[in-house]
Amino acid sequence: xxxxxxxxxxxxxxPAATGRTSRPRQAEVARLAGVSQATVxxxxxDKAQGSAISDETRQRVxxxxxxxxxxxxxxxxxxxxxxxxxxxxxxxxxxxxxxVEHSYYPFLVGVEREAAARGYDLVLxxxxxxxxxxxxxxxxxNRVRLADGCLFLGRHVPSAELKRMVADGFPVVHLGRREExxxxxxVGADYVSASSEVVRHLAxxxxxxxxxxxxxxxxxxxTDRQQGFLAGLEAAGLAGGPDAVFRSADPGRDVxxxxxxxxxxxxxTAFVAEETDTGNAWRAVHAAAAEAGLTCPGDLSLAxxxxxxxxxxxxxxxxxxxxxxxxxxAAAVRxxxxxxxxxxxxxxxxxxxxxPGATTGSPPER
Amino acid sequence: xxxxxxxxxxxxxxPAATGRTSRPRQAEVARLAGVSQATVxxxxxDKAQGSAISDETRQRVxxxxxxxxxxxxxxxxxxxxxxxxxxxxxxxxxxxxxxVEHSYYPFLVGVEREAAARGYDLVLxxxxxxxxxxxxxxxxxNRVRLADGCLFLGRHVPSAELKRMVADGFPVVHLGRREExxxxxxVGADYVSASSEVVRHLAxxxxxxxxxxxxxxxxxxxTDRQQGFLAGLEAAGLAGGPDAVFRSADPGRDVxxxxxxxxxxxxxTAFVAEETDTGNAWRAVHAAAAEAGLTCPGDLSLAxxxxxxxxxxxxxxxxxxxxxxxxxxAAAVRxxxxxxxxxxxxxxxxxxxxxPGATTGSPPER
DNA sequence: TTGTATGCGTTATCAC
DNA sequence: GTGATAACGCATACAA
Numbered sequence: 051x052x053x054x055x056x057x058x059x060x061x062x063x064x065p066a067a068t069g070r071t072s073r074p075r076q077a078e079v080a081r082l083a084g085v086s087q088a089t090v091x092x093x094x095x096d097k098a099q100g101s102a103i104s105d106e107t108r109q110r111v112x113x114x115x116x117x118x119x120x121x122x123x124x125x126x127x128x129x130x131x132x133x134x135x136x137x138x139x140x141x142x143x144x145x146x147x148x149x150v151e152h153s154y155y156p157f158l159v160g161v162e163r164e165a166a167a168r169g170y171d172l173v174l175x176x177x178x179x180x181x182x183x184x185x186x187x188x189x190x191x192n193r194v195r196l197a198d199g200c201l202f203l204g205r206h207v208p209s210a211e212l213k214r215m216v217a218d219g220f221p222v223v224h225l226g227r228r229e230e231x232x233x234x235x236x237v238g239a240d241y242v243s244a245s246s247e248v249v250r251h252l253a254x255x256x257x258x259x260x261x262x263x264x265x266x267x268x269x270x271x272x273t274d275r276q277q278g279f280l281a282g283l284e285a286a287g288l289a290g291g292p293d294a295v296f297r298s299a300d301p302g303r304d305v306x307x308x309x310x311x312x313x314x315x316x317x318x319t320a321f322v323a324e325e326t327d328t329g330n331a332w333r334a335v336h337a338a339a340a341e342a343g344l345t346c347p348g349d350l351s352l353a354x355x356x357x358x359x360x361x362x363x364x365x366x367x368x369x370x371x372x373x374x375x376x377x378x379x380a381a382a383v384r385x386x387x388x389x390x391x392x393x394x395x396x397x398x399x400x401x402x403x404x405x406p407g408a409t410t411g412s413p414p415e416r
Numbered sequence: 417x418x419x420x421x422x423x424x425x426x427x428x429x430x431p432a433a434t435g436r437t438s439r440p441r442q443a444e445v446a447r448l449a450g451v452s453q454a455t456v457x458x459x460x461x462d463k464a465q466g467s468a469i470s471d472e473t474r475q476r477v478x479x480x481x482x483x484x485x486x487x488x489x490x491x492x493x494x495x496x497x498x499x500x501x502x503x504x505x506x507x508x509x510x511x512x513x514x515x516v517e518h519s520y521y522p523f524l525v526g527v528e529r530e531a532a533a534r535g536y537d538l539v540l541x542x543x544x545x546x547x548x549x550x551x552x553x554x555x556x557x558n559r560v561r562l563a564d565g566c567l568f569l570g571r572h573v574p575s576a577e578l579k580r581m582v583a584d585g586f587p588v589v590h591l592g593r594r595e596e597x598x599x600x601x602x603v604g605a606d607y608v609s610a611s612s613e614v615v616r617h618l619a620x621x622x623x624x625x626x627x628x629x630x631x632x633x634x635x636x637x638x639t640d641r642q643q644g645f646l647a648g649l650e651a652a653g654l655a656g657g658p659d660a661v662f663r664s665a666d667p668g669r670d671v672x673x674x675x676x677x678x679x680x681x682x683x684x685t686a687f688v689a690e691e692t693d694t695g696n697a698w699r700a701v702h703a704a705a706a707e708a709g710l711t712c713p714g715d716l717s718l719a720x721x722x723x724x725x726x727x728x729x730x731x732x733x734x735x736x737x738x739x740x741x742x743x744x745x746a747a748a749v750r751x752x753x754x755x756x757x758x759x760x761x762x763x764x765x766x767x768x769x770x771x772p773g774a775t776t777g778s779p780p781e782r
Numbered sequence: 783t784t785g786t787a788t789g790c791g792t793t794a795t796c797a798c
Numbered sequence: 799g800t801g802a803t804a805a806c807g808c809a810t811a812c813a814a
Binding site for chain 1: 439485486487488489490491492494495502521528532537538539540541542558559560561562580584
């Protein structure tokens with residue numbers, strides 16, 4: 051007999067080449083159970099709802115699978131299902147920074163929880179890394195496309211690339227308000243309402259002159275707070291001129307005990323500091339009041355539009371609001387999941403919880 | 417013309433059914449570049465060593481891929497028995513726990529850094545998830561096989577599943593000593609040497625009677641410390657009987673100021689506490705000494721086999737050692753990368769750095 | 783109720 | 799140099 055070269059199976063690769071012992075596949079289970087591979091798939095995936103498969107066959111298959119120690123190959127499952135159940139998480143800085151100060155950790159708590167609840171696993175892409183997705187220029191950002199969709203953290207994500215992905219229909223969600231990019235989905239905290247509420251609280255205590263201490267940053271998170279602050283003033287019928295906002299690139303230097311006394315002499319009774327990565331605004335006000343020998347809330351009221359930095363966590367709890375970081379992370383994942391599923395996204399704003407705290411009270415009698 | 421039903425392609429599923437814009441595949445890149453899909457694969461995988469492909473074609477393919485934002489499908493890559501540059505990180509509990517106390521964070525810092533440096537992206541698999549894959553029994557652990565290999569954190573990873581993966585030749589590394597599983601690769605801190613060194617330090621200061629305070633846990637990390645402690649005693653020629661180790665399920669309750677005074681009356685001059693998730697041993701000794709009005713290191717010397725819990729981070733720096741968590745994470749990734757590359761793993765033990773601290777001194781004169 | 787036939791996106795081999 | 803083509807393991811529409 052002559053060999054038939056055409057019948058010789060051509061294999062893409064030798065199994066032995068991988069060095070990996072091959073596990074039992076559905077085909078083997080099928081053989082052992084005396085059924086077809088398709089039947090095995092049906093039984094195992096439990097998709098045959100309407101008694102499509104006889105109980106006896108089902109049992110045989112199940113037994114065979116168990117006896118062989120069958121476990122499905124996730125790669126094959128995902129390939130066949132055209133979904134890899136992976137959500138990307140991209141952060142420009144390391145996802146796990148050494149410096150925990152400005153970490154995304156609290157968001158990730160919510161992200162992980164929600165993703166897990168929805169059956170997604172997370173792929174971490176780090177922008178600053180030398181290898182991985184962030185390595186070779188902004189273009190390597192394309193690597194996130196290996197996931198079903200991607201969550202972006204931090205405000206430094208290149209707009210051009212983001213726009214491109216959105217245009218391509220790749221599901222993208224930005225954590226943090228970002229409206230300048232048409233069509234970009236995002237979730238963010240409602241700083242405006244929350245800041246406004248803090249002012250209302252102060253006004254209801256009797257404060258008439260309130261000053262916002264903020265850093266010199268045009269991030270949405272900052273401008274939102276200022277907007278809410280001013281809106282709060284207006285709603286309370288208070289003056290909101292340029293004097294109401296003190297903007298400094300270095301509050302630690304500019305907000306001195308002297309400056310504080312001057313404000314007070316001018317009739318200011320309450321100060322509101324914004325929260326930033328550095329926490330400098332709050333730290334500065336805090337320190338200046340202490341140095342000036344002013345007690346709080348006796349001599350003056352202080353409020354913080356956010357949470358205090360770790361080093362001041364031990365001090366009296368500041369009046370203000372808590373950014374619901376867990377919930378924000380979860381909301382972002384929910385939105386991303388919606389996009390991946392082809393649904394339209396819903397409400398992007400998450401409310402902040404007002405925190406009464408212990409640093410505000412009625413203004414002192416004069 | 418008559419339709420030819422036999423020619424109608426039968427598809428396993430409708431692409432449109434997913435509602436998702438599908439990511440570009442090699443086929444589309446090929447079309448755009450005017451070449452075959454196979455050529456695209458060759459060019460992209462850079463496997464065409466011997467100038468098998470013209471520079472011009474190669475450029476066309478590369479451009480096409482870039483312009484389409486092509487990125488390989490990890491599932492398909494793995495199915496075809498190659499690597500997908502993904503390393504799994506599996507933690508039985510949430511990777512980002514709400515309770516930061518016993519968090520893997522410090523390890524992940526090293527893991528992320530090392531993975532990035534080696535060009536790997538990280539996939540986070542969460543075991544504790546309520547929904548998702550983690551819910552469906554230990555079997556769901558198999559989804560990590562989507563990655564090239566996987567790192568396991570925490571001691572609660574099901575042995576049977578781990579063993580299975582190892583047997584299948586799937587690259588697995590366990591973070592933390594785990595020798596009961598034959599063939600399981602792991603990396604861990606050298607608690608034995610480090611603990612021994614702490615004892616040597618105490619002995620060199622003149623202490624003759626030293627007691628180890630430990631919790632009632634049989635984790636390797638605990639037994640290692642005890643072993644090192646006892647070895648240290650022996651090396652210093654000190655008594656190491658059963659009295660040398662105080663084991664309690666609740667040190668906070670059992671290590672009272674009275675108990676402490678009794679020990680001291682018996683001639684004990686130094687106490688060594690183990691570090692655990694809870695930090696209870698150290699906290700108990702610390703509190704008991706304070707309550708008893710004993711100063712440290714004046715009246716007694718204290719040492720901690722690890723780092724203090726966050727709530728005691730502000731106190732005097734304890735003599736002891738630091739677990740090199742970053743380095744451990746990095747070492748784990750290195751080992752995993754070796755396994756993935758088919759090499760054999762190297763040294764699993766990472767040395768801990770001795771920390772002089774300020775809680776030990778010469779024993780008081782009697 | 784079960785089996786047959788495809789296709790998912792890649793890699794790898796072999797003719798042309 | 800390049801283009802068919804065969805797997806990889808699984809899921810699913812459709813025929814039997």
